[in-house]
Amino acid sequence: MSVEVKIPTVLRKHTDGEASVTASGGTIRELFDDVAGRFPEFREKVMGDDGELHRFINVYANDEDVRYLQGMDTAVADGDVVAILPAVAGG
Amino acid sequence: MLFEDPIAAIGETPLVGLPHLAPEGTRLYAKLEGQNPTGSVKDRIARQMIFDAEKSGPLTDRILLEPSSGNTGISMAMICRLKGIPLEIVMPESVSAERRRMLDMYGATVHLSAGDQGTNGAIRVAQQMAQDNPKYLMLNQYENLANPAAHEFGTGEEIVRDLPEIDMFVAGLGTGGTLTGVGRRLKRHNPNITVVAAEPPAGDLVQGLRSLDDGYIPAILDSTVIDRKFIVGSKDAFRATRALFEQEGVFAGISSGAALHVALRAIRSVGAKCCVVLLADGGWKYLSTGVHTADADEVEKNLGDQIWW
Numbered sequence: 001m002s003v004e005v006k007i008p009t010v011l012r013k014h015t016d017g018e019a020s021v022t023a024s025g026g027t028i029r030e031l032f033d034d035v036a037g038r039f040p041e042f043r044e045k046v047m048g049d050d051g052e053l054h055r056f057i058n059v060y061a062n063d064e065d066v067r068y069l070q071g072m073d074t075a076v077a078d079g080d081v082v083a084i085l086p087a088v089a090g091g
Numbered sequence: 092m093l094f095e096d097p098i099a100a101i102g103e104t105p106l107v108g109l110p111h112l113a114p115e116g117t118r119l120y121a122k123l124e125g126q127n128p129t130g131s132v133k134d135r136i137a138r139q140m141i142f143d144a145e146k147s148g149p150l151t152d153r154i155l156l157e158p159s160s161g162n163t164g165i166s167m168a169m170i171c172r173l174k175g176i177p178l179e180i181v182m183p184e185s186v187s188a189e190r191r192r193m194l195d196m197y198g199a200t201v202h203l204s205a206g207d208q209g210t211n212g213a214i215r216v217a218q219q220m221a222q223d224n225p226k227y228l229m230l231n232q233y234e235n236l237a238n239p240a241a242h243e244f245g246t247g248e249e250i251v252r253d254l255p256e257i258d259m260f261v262a263g264l265g266t267g268g269t270l271t272g273v274g275r276r277l278k279r280h281n282p283n284i285t286v287v288a289a290e291p292p293a294g295d296l297v298q299g300l301r302s303l304d305d306g307y308i309p310a311i312l313d314s315t316v317i318d319r320k321f322i323v324g325s326k327d328a329f330r331a332t333r334a335l336f337e338q339e340g341v342f343a344g345i346s347s348g349a350a351l352h353v354a355l356r357a358i359r360s361v362g363a364k365c366c367v368v369l370l371a372d373g374g375w376k377y378l379s380t381g382v383h384t385a386d387a388d389e390v391e392k393n394l395g396d397q398i399w400w
Binding site: 058063064083087 | 160211233288290306318323
């Protein structure tokens with residue numbers, strides 16, 4: 001399974017400057033494991049020691065925030081787009 | 092309706108149907124917050140925060156300081172002018188000229204923060220100013236419980252009263268005050284109501300965050316009342332803003348288009364029979380972008396680096 005993972009500017013220094021990485025896996029966790037296999041610093045920047053998402057990181061599968069789905073266990077399918085973005089405020 | 096002054100006229104906004112945009116078999120209503128005295132939903136929280144602060148004494152010998160991307164600042168500026176309270180606003184330099192002009196006209200002092208750090212940057216600058224100088228009183232919409240309270244006992248109460256059969260509510264996520272407050276009131280009314288957050292595409296435009304520690308989650312946001320959350324690309328927001336204008340005659344701001352886009356998606360994917368979408372402001376401050384009649388590519392060009400939420 002091939003899924004595009006979009007990397008925010010703030011994390012690109014940990015992915016050799018890549019704005020987008022193609023990864024394989026059936027869940028967000030598997031995708032991130034795959035990315036971290038190639039870019040080791042990616043894991044600590046995105047996930048805590050408990051394997052869950054860093055507090056200030058939001059992850060979207062096809063534009064929907066996975067925290068309100070099944071979190072790191074949210075399923076992804078071939079052709080899906082996963083985006084990582086820092087939490088920001090408005091108002 | 093008779094009111095003794097503009098502050099008293101805040102709230103009780105119309106809830107109007109969008110029959111041309113509602114998917115078949117569903118009812119879709121818009122809460123028109125642009126009808127508030129300064130033209131946005133933020134009048135509600137500005138009034139509540141200032142009223143609450145006044146309970147511990149008059150504010151006229153203090154200087155209120157607030158970080159805002161625009162609407163909260165404008166609402167506070169109107170109220171502070173009427174009450175004779177000095178006000179200073181910290182605002183990202185990347186907001187539209189109309190927002191700065193409104194603040195100037197109401198007499199607020201504007202401090203600009205780095206545009207590429209968005210509202211997160213404005214919050215940090217304001218916190219530092221308040222820490223360095225005790226003359227400032229920061230009501231802080233991101234931490235002030237008056238913000239969700241204004242929505243729980245105002246906006247949310249009005250919606251439950253006017254449309255008790257509501258089964259979905261959609262609003263933009265900025266401070267989290269609208270979703271937290273309205274969400275709490277709706278869940279008390281009917282725990283099965285789906286509360287949906289529409290998030291601006293910060294990653295598109297806020298490129299200046301140096302590290303993830305620059306991320307920000309407002310203290311007042313209660314994510315337990317939110318059921319689903321979608322991010323909206325700028326162009327989808329522009330297209331929906333135009334559709335609101337052309338198909339329903341509703342002249343709204345760009346974050347309203349973003350909320351509508353998410354509402355239509357959530358009605359289809361999550362399911363709803365009676366949905367309310369909150370339109371946070373009117374279209375006036377975005378008139379120069381052409382968003383109400385132009386195609387999305389052109390609006391993007393006109394908007395440049397400006398943030399619209």
